[in-house]
Amino acid sequence: MAASDSPKRAGRRPAASAAGSGAREEIEAVARQQFADLGYERVSVRGVARKAGVDPKLIHHYFGGKEALFAAVVELPLTPGEVVAELRVPSEETLGHRLARIVIGMQSNALSRMTMLGVIRAATSQPLAAERIRALLTNRLLVPIARELEIDQPDLRAALVGSQVVGLMMARYVVKVPALARASDEEITELLAASLDAVLGSAITPRAGNSTAGR
């Protein structure tokens, strides 16, 4: 299972006020895993409680219910400011290439991959989750980035960048298309980079990469 390769879970230290805070973290870890593996509908507070070894009442106490539990575990581990800062670092690579590296890096990290998968799976059946992913894809993350980088038609292009990230997650980790399983991160990054450059119009490519954009 994917959870076992998460460094976060394996490395977790017991908290100061041991039982309480440790339990909360454990609940979040189990919930994140289950939303990623099962989709929103098939996750239950009771099931999370059982796997986390706590009383369901404790989940209600901390989070208030399944919707709130979901909301608590789908925060992405990066902000627009951090991404923009990373994209502004001088580089030989195109904007699309650097963005593709960030995206593939997030997919390679077990924690952020699970978070993204949980949101995507939930979005297909839950209006609340769809609302949440809409916020991530627009005002919370991508549009601020696109606007900060002074891209033409920032909202539309940001939405299409987001749609590519979502589609790649679906094809790679939900549908598990064999060609994507076989391809290296580097091969996928190259093709994703070319396609993101096309969507972004490569408007603010600092220096053209010599082989990434046109392949």
Add this chain to the structure above:
Amino acid sequence: MAASDSPKRAGRRPAASAAGSGAREEIEAVARQQFADLGYERVSVRGVARKAGVDPKLIHHYFGGKEALFAAVVELPLTPGEVVAELRVPSEETLGHRLARIVIGMQSNALSRMTMLGVIRAATSQPLAAERIRALLTNRLLVPIARELEIDQPDLRAALVGSQVVGLMMARYVVKVPALARASDEEITELLAASLDAVLGSAITPRAGNSTAGR
């Protein structure tokens, strides 16, 4: 309801044993709509039967259960051969552009849009549906097209084209990102075309479109 503008339904001839065949069509239409709107988990044979005005036993008789009902309504209304034939028609447009037109055309058609949405929603929670979408994205549709068109790395590039189509469906019709709702089909086609050309390597672009690929 969107199902009513489906030419398939309107044009189908009555079968010999009239009542039975009409009921079967009605069941399929209701099921297609419900899988698209609700996702696989929340569709029930009883619910479909109620809305179609038939006894649930009739659905079991015709289809055998929910999985088989799902399988019956997710056939896409086009074949690899048809797509390849369309892509081989001489044109001033790039390959990506023509493919983007086909994709956006399918999304604009209520029947094929519902079919695609039903599969995508179901794929996030149902291994059977994920298997089905994997087949569509690979051996059944995209890889034959990519191979026929003699594209480099056909399996990987086909998978990425498929992932973009899935991602766009998710962003536009499931998550309903406002910028995509506001944009015209033509605007979305232009950006999708550029990005598909990038993924496909524009290897067999017959004549370069002068504004689509590099924007």
